[in-house]
Amino acid sequence: MRSLPPHLDLFGLIILLGVAQGLFLGLFFLTGSRSGSIANRCLGWLMLSISAVIGEILLGYSNYQFQLLDWVDFSEPLNFLMGPLFFLYVFARIRGRLPRQWAWHLLPALIWAINAISWLYQPVEYKYNNYLEAWHPELPQVAELHTYLSEDFLGLRDYINELTLLSCLLYNGLALAVIKPAFQKAGKSVWSSSPAVLARLRNLTLLFAVLPLLIVIVKPQFQEDLGDYLLACYLTGVIYVTSFLVMSGSTFFQDNVPEQAPNPIGNVPGPERATGETSEEPRRKYEKSSLSEEVEDAVLRKLDQLLATEKPYLQTDMSLPKLAAQLGTSPHHLSQLLNDRLGQRFFDWLATYRVAEAKQLLRNTNTAYLKIDEIAERVGYNSPSAFHTAFKRITNQTPAQFRDAAQTERN
Structure with a gap:
């Protein structure tokens, strides 16, 4: 040959x-x-x-x-x-x-x-x-030989x-x-x-x-x-x-957010940042972080995009490892990021967004027919009691009280 x-x-x-x-x-x-x-x-x-x-x-x-x-x-x-x-x-x-x-x-x-x-x-x-x-x-x-298969x-x-x-x-x-x-x-x-x-x-x-x-x-x-x-x-x-x-740059997979935004995930309608720290306090924590500023900002931007498109907090099986996998980071780094940059532990962050979603459903006249337990399920809670506890802790009202107040305001 x-x-x-x-x-x-x-x-x-x-x-x-x-x-x-x-x-x-x-x-x-x-x-x-x-x-x-x-x-x-x-x-x-x-x-x-x-x-x-x-x-x-x-x-x-x-x-x-x-x-x-x-x-x-x-x-x-x-x-x-x-x-x-x-x-x-x-x-x-x-x-x-x-x-x-x-x-x-x-x-x-x-x-x-x-x-x-x-x-x-x-x-x-x-x-x-x-x-x-x-x-x-x-x-x-x-x-060629003729002994081969087709x-x-x-x-x-x-x-x-x-x-x-x-x-x-x-x-x-x-x-x-x-x-x-x-x-x-x-x-x-x-x-x-x-x-x-x-x-x-x-x-x-x-x-x-x-x-x-x-x-x-x-x-x-x-x-x-x-x-x-x-x-x-x-x-x-x-x-x-x-x-x-x-x-x-690390922004390859994330959306852009203004550099001076007070809340890195502020582009998405939702709860306010649950922390009383000044802007310098998280910065000092952040400087000690094992994550670079570029990497943390990148993960936050991706979180911003994920919240806008998927609302992962509504998933009943949402967990820190699962969210970290979706963001392409480790559970440890994500937990550290939530603590240092948003001032919240993962479950507090999760509850804050779920309660914010529940408040929208409770205010909306189109979902007035939903029972409280059904709203709890819609926002990601398997347990109605866990939903009531989280809602009361964050709003100082029960879901029923919040719905009644919203109805009174409309009238």
């Missing part, structure tokens, strides 16, 4: 840097406290998947595939993992959780992987010819480009369908530059949406895979744009 010497030109070097940076970024999001966030895990696996896809393109483009014939087309199933992972990342970043039955989105990649299992058992001559057909049609192919049980491999294009379009559309209502909920246009977290997600989605357009432009211009190096260079650009956003 004839082979060609490896070569690495400018395009090859760009792709190689993309592979390295994608691997680094993937491991970055999948390790440490960052891995506590579902969105970070989705982004980490997305970066690793892209690295594998462009890594295979690099092997073919640079002729290194001649030395690794067993690895021909090894990343094909990942073509159908990139779109779902990006959508799951966007969904989890906005909602703080994965969509229901999220595993179904991974089914196409699984089906493709099962269909490709027999590819592992093909003779090296067959894989050699496959590589030549895709990357070196000018070279003569070798005689390499394509489902008859889908000839349509991989079209199916990849369809997957990219579908999941970019789903991502935009999640982002648009989030902008509307924030009272902003989908093209607005704020909230910053949504603007960044929108821009990344548009960046990924260019990929199917490039597939449509590039593929018809080249025989087989000869133009894939251009797609790999673009994906390398996506990796480095993501890296730039990460390195540009």
Whole structure:
């Protein structure tokens, strides 16, 4: 079997840097406290998947595939993992959780992987010819053995480009369908530059949406895979744009808050800060904190966004570890942040927001039909007695007394 010497030109070097940076970024999001966030895990696996896809393109483009014939087309199933992972990342970043039955989105990649299992058992001559057909049609192919299994049980491999294009379009559309209502909920246009977290997600989605357009432009211009190096260079650009956003500051995943805001979560309608400390007192505590100012501000901004979009305090099973996981930090750091910056322990903070929500329900004439116990359940309390205790402690009134007073004011 004839082979060609490896070569690495400018395009090859760009792709190689993309592979390295994608691997680094993937491991970055999948390790440490960052891995506590579902969105970070989705982004980490997305970066690793892209690295594998462009890594295979690099092997073919640079002729290194001649030395690794067993690895021909090894990343094909990942073509159908990139779109779902990006959508799951966007969904989890906005909602703080994965969509229901999220595993179904991974089914196409699984089906493709099962269909490709027999590819592992093909003779090296067959894989050699496959590589030549895709990357070196000018070279003569070798005689093949006829003892191998079918390499394509489902008859889908000839349509991989079209199916990849369809997957990219579908999941970019789903991502935009999640982002648009989030902008509307924030009272902003989908093209607005704020909230910053949504603007960044929108821009990344548009960046990924260019990929199917490039597939449509590039593929018809080249025989087989000869133009894939251009797609790999673009994906390398996506990796480095993501890296730039990460390195540009810890506000990458959070919304902007005025630097001098008296309450770091003041953008969200809710209870006032329950502390009598002066602004200098939390600052002195803060200076002793093991968390840097940048990191604490970042977590508070993410908490601000989470409160605006998800109201996690209404979940009956909300706990310090669960909230910390949604914010991508540790329970210890979150507890320290609530104490030092907001002057509240976690359960006090939780009760304050739940009671504030209950007060809105008790005032609202549209929910006047609700019983007190039903309101307790709506705001996250499994126990009516715990709700009564918290409400009385914070308002100096029982829920029934508060409702009566609100009704008297309306009359």
